[in-house]
Amino acid sequence: MNHPHPHVLAIPYPAQGHVLPLMELALCLVRQGIRVTFVNSEFDHKRVTKSLSQEDNVPAMMQLVSIPDGLESWEDRNDLSKLTLSVYQVMPANLECLIKSITQSDSDKITCIIADETMGWALEIAKKMRIKAVAFWPASASLLAQIFSIPKLIDDGIISSTGTVLKNQMVKLSPTMPEMKPEHLLWTCFSDLTLQNIAFDTLLKSNTTVKLADWLICNTSCELEAAAFTLFPQILPVGPLLASNRLGKSVGSFWPEDSDCLAWLDKQPMQSVIYVAFGSFAVFDPTQFRELALGLELINRPFLWVVRQDLTTETENAYPEGFKDRIQGCGLLAGWAPQQQVLSHPSVACFLSHCGWNSTIEGLSSGVRFLCWPYFADQFLNEKYTCDVWKIGLGFERDANGIIAREEIKNKIEQLLTVGEYKKRALKLKTKVINSVTKDGSSGKNFNNLVQWIKAEKNYSCSG
Structure with missing residues (x-):
């Protein structure tokens, strides 16, 4: 039949x-x-x-x-x-x-x-x-x-x-x-x-x-x-299986996407924004969450930070005192972002990521550099490929208390953005991946x- x-x-x-x-x-x-x-x-x-x-x-x-x-x-x-x-x-x-x-x-x-x-x-x-x-x-x-x-x-x-x-x-x-x-x-x-x-x-x-x-x-x-x-x-x-391959939007997200951040990105200089997102599972303790916030503030560059409602174990007073007021005009906080569109935006300079595989290939396909902050499962392996095999990213060092300090965050971001070879390799890899x-x-x-x-x-x- x-x-x-x-x-x-x-x-x-x-x-x-x-x-x-x-x-x-x-x-x-x-x-x-x-x-x-x-x-x-x-x-x-x-x-x-x-x-x-x-x-x-x-x-x-x-x-x-x-x-x-x-x-x-x-x-x-x-x-x-x-x-x-x-x-x-x-x-x-x-x-x-x-x-x-x-x-x-x-x-x-x-x-x-x-x-x-x-x-x-x-x-x-x-x-x-x-x-x-x-x-x-x-x-x-x-x-x-x-x-x-x-x-x-x-x-x-x-x-x-x-x-x-x-x-x-x-x-x-x-x-x-x-x-x-x-x-x-x-x-x-x-x-x-x-x-x-x-x-x-x-x-x-x-x-x-x-x-x-x-x-x-x-x-x-x-x-x-x-x-x-x-x-x-x-x-x-x-x-890579991406919405961009179909010239369409992602379907299947568990959270409504905040597309307002795209208009904010339009107003930023090219290659200036630090995009920060940790996927759907990562959870930060209050100390590390605040240290990350202070690190982003310290870099004095525009940043877009995706902060899920459950990203930190502390539901009240999660941010450092006065943080939201101080980052006005420089930083933007979003609940969930249309990530493929964000990563392909010309204003995005690099991706501070948990290194989940979807995020990794989305970043690779957009030619962005990575700052790797793995949380669990395959993310450590993906970090190894990003930093040691493809050489398009850097990892972070933890202090004696197991915390990634604000100064470490600032230093690694500056290193990634000032050494031109990372961007060259990322763009070269992008071409290969898209052609595949x-x-x-x-x-x-x-x-x-x-x-x-x-x-x-x-x-x-x-x-x-």
Whole structure:
């Protein structure tokens, strides 16, 4: 039976850094004539739809739907232990029911499932229901290479079979990949031991379930991480997946974006603004929050600082006394910014970032320099690439109390902006990354091959 359009079901892990890149991939597929049903958790679905502005039109060939994640509306989704366990217990049965309800008619049958690589149970459902499957990795290929190397790390005695670090030695997966401290491995970055164990167990399961996928695609490019693709050639880059590639706005944000900051940027001199943003998870203690504020004030340059409502543990009197008054005309505070538009703005000089992968590739694609302030998970690995491999950024040193002091912030910003080589390298890398997603680029070719495979009639399923 001929179907008018192939029908993809896309399901991310329920976190901002996972939803956004998969949404970008889904929108790219829609542009190629592929129908997409995008499945968020009920909690995230409400946040995404609420954050859509009047100008954000979800394409007619995309449907946004939801299933429960098992947590109550008031429970903390930043508690990754609770969230991950609940997702595995509750979402599989709900997803299977959703697929069956969608496939009541031949014209609506799901012909392909694209699932976040950490949601391996969705790939198991695809196999059970005889639906073609694609595993999507939203972070760097080097991080996935680290996860795939867990058996070797165990064999080499660096970690135990439960992920505990046994040897205090630097980890280097290949001669051309950067060294990592063992405490900066993905699962060891979490301070909570329970979360470490859950994360490691999830990664071990994913190493098995990913083999069920027909494709393994990654939001990166060969130009950024050639060594990782040499180590694990089954990983296929299709990125960077950015709204700018579609000449459109980002869709899938959990918070309404404050576009007023763009008008403020228009009034600033070219290459003058320090853009400061720490993603959706980072939390500062009151002392470090105030030190950061004073450091930004000390540089005497215009800055745009994205301050989430929960960025610091202190809800009242978070800022130094008189700070907001003193920065009038020089600094701007925003609740959540349209980051891709900000980073591509000509007035932005550099990006003070937590080094989440989405933020990293957004900055790379805009040719900006980085000041790296990693918080957890893969952000330490991304910092290593930014500073040591691509050499387009600088990290910070902490004092004896573990604090990044205001003088350190000022000194590193001045160093980054006065040494011209950082900007030259950033612009050179930007050109390579942008070219990778063109029709003849390495990522562009992989994406086009994926589209043709999804559209091929022989790949359509008869799920039951």
